[in-house]
Amino acid sequence: METKAFSPSWVARALRELQQLVAIPSISTDPQHVGAVRACADWLARHLQGIGLDRVRVFETPRHPVVYAEKRVSPALPTLLIYGHYDVQPVAPAAAWTVPPFGALIRGERLYGRGASDDKGQFFTHIKALEILLKAGQPLPLNVKLLLEGEEETGSPNLGSFIRQHRQLLRADWAVLSDTNMISAAQPSLTYGLRGSFSAELEVHGPQTELHSGIFGGAVLNPLQALCEMLAHLHDRRGRIAIPGFYEAVRPASVAERAYLRRHATTDAQLLREAQVGQGWGEAGYSLYERTTLRPSLSITGLSGGYQGVGTKSVVPPRASAKLSFRLAAGQDPHVVEQQLRQHLTRITPPQVRATLTAQLHARPYALAPTHPAMRAACRAYAAGFGRAPVLQRSGGTIPVVTLFEEELGIPTVLMGFGLPDDRKHGPDEFLHLPNFWRGIRTSLAFMHEVGRSLRCVNHDPKIIYGNPVS
Amino acid sequence: METKAFSPSWVARALRELQQLVAIPSISTDPQHVGAVRACADWLARHLQGIGLDRVRVFETPRHPVVYAEKRVSPALPTLLIYGHYDVQPVAPAAAWTVPPFGALIRGERLYGRGASDDKGQFFTHIKALEILLKAGQPLPLNVKLLLEGEEETGSPNLGSFIRQHRQLLRADWAVLSDTNMISAAQPSLTYGLRGSFSAELEVHGPQTELHSGIFGGAVLNPLQALCEMLAHLHDRRGRIAIPGFYEAVRPASVAERAYLRRHATTDAQLLREAQVGQGWGEAGYSLYERTTLRPSLSITGLSGGYQGVGTKSVVPPRASAKLSFRLAAGQDPHVVEQQLRQHLTRITPPQVRATLTAQLHARPYALAPTHPAMRAACRAYAAGFGRAPVLQRSGGTIPVVTLFEEELGIPTVLMGFGLPDDRKHGPDEFLHLPNFWRGIRTSLAFMHEVGRSLRCVNHDPKIIYGNPVS
Numbered sequence: 001m002e003t004k005a006f007s008p009s010w011v012a013r014a015l016r017e018l019q020q021l022v023a024i025p026s027i028s029t030d031p032q033h034v035g036a037v038r039a040c041a042d043w044l045a046r047h048l049q050g051i052g053l054d055r056v057r058v059f060e061t062p063r064h065p066v067v068y069a070e071k072r073v074s075p076a077l078p079t080l081l082i083y084g085h086y087d088v089q090p091v092a093p094a095a096a097w098t099v100p101p102f103g104a105l106i107r108g109e110r111l112y113g114r115g116a117s118d119d120k121g122q123f124f125t126h127i128k129a130l131e132i133l134l135k136a137g138q139p140l141p142l143n144v145k146l147l148l149e150g151e152e153e154t155g156s157p158n159l160g161s162f163i164r165q166h167r168q169l170l171r172a173d174w175a176v177l178s179d180t181n182m183i184s185a186a187q188p189s190l191t192y193g194l195r196g197s198f199s200a201e202l203e204v205h206g207p208q209t210e211l212h213s214g215i216f217g218g219a220v221l222n223p224l225q226a227l228c229e230m231l232a233h234l235h236d237r238r239g240r241i242a243i244p245g246f247y248e249a250v251r252p253a254s255v256a257e258r259a260y261l262r263r264h265a266t267t268d269a270q271l272l273r274e275a276q277v278g279q280g281w282g283e284a285g286y287s288l289y290e291r292t293t294l295r296p297s298l299s300i301t302g303l304s305g306g307y308q309g310v311g312t313k314s315v316v317p318p319r320a321s322a323k324l325s326f327r328l329a330a331g332q333d334p335h336v337v338e339q340q341l342r343q344h345l346t347r348i349t350p351p352q353v354r355a356t357l358t359a360q361l362h363a364r365p366y367a368l369a370p371t372h373p374a375m376r377a378a379c380r381a382y383a384a385g386f387g388r389a390p391v392l393q394r395s396g397g398t399i400p401v402v403t404l405f406e407e408e409l410g411i412p413t414v415l416m417g418f419g420l421p422d423d424r425k426h427g428p429d430e431f432l433h434l435p436n437f438w439r440g441i442r443t444s445l446a447f448m449h450e451v452g453r454s455l456r457c458v459n460h461d462p463k464i465i466y467g468n469p470v471s
Numbered sequence: 472m473e474t475k476a477f478s479p480s481w482v483a484r485a486l487r488e489l490q491q492l493v494a495i496p497s498i499s500t501d502p503q504h505v506g507a508v509r510a511c512a513d514w515l516a517r518h519l520q521g522i523g524l525d526r527v528r529v530f531e532t533p534r535h536p537v538v539y540a541e542k543r544v545s546p547a548l549p550t551l552l553i554y555g556h557y558d559v560q561p562v563a564p565a566a567a568w569t570v571p572p573f574g575a576l577i578r579g580e581r582l583y584g585r586g587a588s589d590d591k592g593q594f595f596t597h598i599k600a601l602e603i604l605l606k607a608g609q610p611l612p613l614n615v616k617l618l619l620e621g622e623e624e625t626g627s628p629n630l631g632s633f634i635r636q637h638r639q640l641l642r643a644d645w646a647v648l649s650d651t652n653m654i655s656a657a658q659p660s661l662t663y664g665l666r667g668s669f670s671a672e673l674e675v676h677g678p679q680t681e682l683h684s685g686i687f688g689g690a691v692l693n694p695l696q697a698l699c700e701m702l703a704h705l706h707d708r709r710g711r712i713a714i715p716g717f718y719e720a721v722r723p724a725s726v727a728e729r730a731y732l733r734r735h736a737t738t739d740a741q742l743l744r745e746a747q748v749g750q751g752w753g754e755a756g757y758s759l760y761e762r763t764t765l766r767p768s769l770s771i772t773g774l775s776g777g778y779q780g781v782g783t784k785s786v787v788p789p790r791a792s793a794k795l796s797f798r799l800a801a802g803q804d805p806h807v808v809e810q811q812l813r814q815h816l817t818r819i820t821p822p823q824v825r826a827t828l829t830a831q832l833h834a835r836p837y838a839l840a841p842t843h844p845a846m847r848a849a850c851r852a853y854a855a856g857f858g859r860a861p862v863l864q865r866s867g868g869t870i871p872v873v874t875l876f877e878e879e880l881g882i883p884t885v886l887m888g889f890g891l892p893d894d895r896k897h898g899p900d901e902f903l904h905l906p907n908f909w910r911g912i913r914t915s916l917a918f919m920h921e922v923g924r925s926l927r928c929v930n931h932d933p934k935i936i937y938g939n940p941v942s
Contacts, residue, residue, distance in 0.1 A: 029780065029781060029782040029783075029784070030780070030781075031781075089784060090778075090780065090784060092778070092780065092784075093681075096680070096681070154782055154783070155782075155783060181686070195685065197685070199783050206748070207746055207747060207748050208747045208748075209567065209747065209895070209898050209899060210564075210567070210897065210898040210899065211746055211897075211898065212868065212896055212897045212898070213768075213770035213772055213796050213798070214666065214668070214796075214798055214866075214867050214868030214869055215652070215763060215866070215867050215868055215892070215896075216742075216745075216746050216763060216867070217763065217768040217769070217770040217796065217798050217867065218753045218754065218762040218763050218766060218767070218768025218770075218798065218867070219742060219746070219751050219752065219753050219759035219760070219762040219763045219768075220746050220748050220751065220752055220753075221750075221752035222770050222771055224770075224771040224772075224773070224774050224793075225702070225706065225770075225771050227699075227774070228698075228699040228700075228702040228703050228771065228774070228793075229699075229702075229703045229706075231696070231699040231700075231703075232699050232700045232702075232703035232704075233703075235696065235700075271687075271690060274687075275678055275682055275687050275690075275691050276678060276679045276680065277677070277678050277679075277691050277823070278823075279692075279822060279823045280690050280691065280823075281690065281691055281692035281821075281823045282689045282690050282691075282692075283689065288690035289690070291689040291690040292686065292687060292688065292689050292690045295689055296689070297684075297688040297689025297690075298688070299684035299688040299689075299693050299695075299696075299785075299786075299787055300693055300695040300696050300699065300777065301684055301695075301777050301778055301783065301784060301785060301786050301787075301788075302695070302776070302777035302778040302779050302784070302786075302788075303695050303698070303699070303774050303775065303776045303777055303779075303791060304774065304775065304779040305773070305774045306771065306772050306773035306774055306794065307561075307563070307772055307773040307794060308773050308774075308775040309500065309501070309561065309563070310500065310501075310502075311500045311625055311626075311831065312500075312625070312626060312670050312772065312794060312796065312831050312832060313500070313560065313561060313772060313773070313794075313897070314770075314772060314796060314868075314897055315770075315772050315773075315897060315898075316770055316772075317772075317773075320774060322695075322699075323777065323778060323783060323784075325684050325685075325688065325783065325785060327684070327685055327688050327689065350752075351750060352748070352749075352750045352751075352752050360782065360783050361783060395685075395686070396685050396686050396687070396688065396689070397683065397685030397686055397785075398685055421686070424680065424681075425683050425686075426681060426682075426683045426784065426785055426786055427680050427681035427682065427683070427786075428680060428681065429680075
């Protein structure tokens with residue numbers, strides 16, 4: 001069936017459809033693109049209808065819509081919930097792109113465009129696999145529900161309430177989500193752990209109006225200086241986060257897990273090559289990969305204040321701000337981290353300025369044991385799709401929907417990633433590695449057959465989700 | 472003569488002319504306003520021609536033009552060079568203005584507008600004083616040369632070479648410049664000292680492209696973090712600049728000068744009120760006023776990097792930048808400070824990033840002893856114009872042209888300021904205090920008569936310029 005499915009004309013059409021999808025500038029963080037996000041949802045709904053899914057619907061949320069579709073075959077069969085997000089990151093800095101960000105240009109094995117890998121190209125593998133199954137003329141081997149979100153890049157502010165409102169509709173046994181990386185195009189891998197996240201904006205308020213830095217410089221505390229000095233107090237000299245109590249809840253990885261990852265996961269040299277930097281940095285006692293997965297981190301993702309134009313302006317500005325993004329390791333709670341940060345900021349804010357912190361996103365860390373039947377099924381599917389068993393790995397990123405599915409639907413999520421470490425997600429010249437797109441479709445097809453063959457699961461055992469994954 | 476000159480119809484016309492001048496958006500730092508800067512130069516040239524000055528000319532420079540005019544009466548009389556700058560600061564942040572920045576609105580005693588005090592309203596006092604003298608029907612009591620610059624707010628990049636090219640044309644005995652503050656509208660004051668300046672842009676370069684902060688956060692040094700930590704190393708905990716050797720060349724003020732300033736200059740309470748801040752900051756052992764005049768300072772005037780839009784973006788950006796503005800005290804050399812900063816940055820730049828420093832402006836500190844005949848003449852002129860003898864003071868600002876006049880023409884400059892400490896130069900809602908405008912015209916008139924009565928000066932004695940001003 002699969003060989004027949006991948007006919008040249010089908011391949012050409014699937015590629016054209018993917019280009020159409022990537023060409024829609026569905027930037028969810030930018031209010032000017034709200035129409036494009038809507039257009040993308042509508043395009044998807046038409047497409048899902050076209051391939052034969054049922055109950056296709058574009059659900060309204062307070063901001064960007066959710067696209068839903070399903071194929072129910074029998075209550076006796078297992079149900080798979082496929083999640084993807086059709087919104088994309090902003091393009092900025094636009095000048096750094098060497099291709100049009102929404103041109104969906106194909107060059108060699110790459111399809112370039114914002115969102116090509118994160119996440120349009122990845123979730124589209126499941127849609128194309130479903131199309132193949134639906135056209136085969138036989139009943140599907142499982143029940144399928146599809147949930148496509150338009151707010152992932154804004155922290156999914158409305159997804160939690162959407163899932164709570166539609167618990168019955170979304171009821172499933174397992175979820176699958178393709179929004180992570182493989183180790184390399186030559187080595188498939190399956191992600192069993194994600195870091196959590198806490199992000200916030202820190203503002204420092206000084207004088208009520210802009211002051212002349214010649215007239216007042218030296219006698220008035222400059223909020224830009226105060227902000228820099230406060231931010232410098234968030235890490236110690238050894239690269240550790242200097243917030244008291246921050247590491248207390250981190251659950252140490254087992255010796256077996258660290259040994260497994262040392263053998264199979266990204267090496268320091270690979271990570272430096274992927275990042276295109278000459279030297280690593282961070283917490284002593286851990287490999288670069290461990291620093292980005294087993295250990296928490298804090299990134300300043302934006303800095304702003306004062307005069308940013310060409311040339312000079314002699315000002316002490318009234319305010320300065322920084323965007324902070326924590327990635328949290330197993331055991332950490334984003335709300336506890338927020339409180340720890342607030343207390344630390346209170347201690348380190350100079351008396352001449354006022355600091356405010358606006359929380360933006362909270363997400364808990366996640367892990368699923370490789371002994372879980374869903375993970376076993378996924379491993380077999382990768383072997384079928386890529387001709388090679390996957391390596392198990394952790395990712396340093398955060399996918400808040402995974403903890404939502406766990407908390408609201410009580411189901412585990414398989415992180416079936418087809419992205420590559422150097423495919424420039426969130427950066428300029430993002431691309432999708434096309435061979436992975438075709439292998440991803442085959443892997444998704446195999447996974448759906450595996451799910452169909454699996455027993456219908458009872459409610460998952462939390463020990464399996466949080467057990468030591470590779471002991 | 473003066474009473475007749477200030478007739479109601481003349482006053483009304485002078486005010487209209489001043490409004491026309493302030494309404495021209497001659498922002499020199501902004502390439503989009505290059506036409507407005509040119510229009511301002513042309514308006515001034517027409518006006519100077521109209522009041523009867525000779526050899527009126529708009530000189531080209533590589534960027535914004537210089538306006539020149541003169542009235543030569545006799546080689547036997549002293550020559551006064553009047554300097555002003557017709558360019559203005561940018562408006563940003565535009566939203567903070569409560570009046571149109573170029574509306575030249577008059578409300579009560581204030582004329583509002585960008586540049587109303589800095590420097591259009593101030594140098595226009597001399598033009599109106601000249602108009603009165605020229606219309607009196609008698610030969611002027613002195614020779615006058617007028618030099619109006621269009622690049623002061625960009626650091627006067629072309630003024631030095633202009634002055635060198637036109638040394639003969641600009642030859643004079645003394646210069647006068649009105650671009651400083653008086654203590655208050657009730658108390659005229661004469662500035663005898665200025666801080667020097669060194670400003671530069673610091674860039675920190677990290678990864679070649681934007682990286683995902685989830686995937687790489689914790690293993691790659693973030694240039695935003697590196698920048699903040701480097702900037703935090705520029706001051707110590709006691710508010711002193713932490714660059715080795717930085718204070719070595721600072722010439723301490725005498726006990727007598729400090730005592731005089733304590734009695735007469737701005738108090739801590741006044742300075743806090745002018746800055747509209749609750750608490751002071753800075754180097755221990757000095758009053759707030761001393762910190763801004765006798766002591767050097769370092770202000771971060773801009774910070775930029777990463778994602779600055781609404782919401783979040785998970786990035787480790789490739790670069791981060793800060794604008795730095797040093798104000799230098801007596802004895803300091805801006806080029807030496809640049810070298811000290813470069814050496815310090817080399818020491819504190821982490822090995823994972825690369826730092827570059829682009830120098831923008833160098834200006835030496837300046838002081839003119841009150842015993843200098845030009846200062847004595849100015850004191851008498853203030854007494855005539857304001858009905859009260861001026862207090863002597865220092866300013867924390869920098870006026871690079873003063874050191875240019877000293878170095879290239881060998882002449883001292885009288886800083887005959889008519890601005891007020893709270894008139895919001897460089898900030899939103901800048902205004903000119905109109906009573907000071909009329910008193911300024913009277914002071915300028917009196918000063919020109921004083922200069923005419925003074926003996927023609929020989930080349931100034933450097934000891935008098937750099938002597939202890941109030942010993």
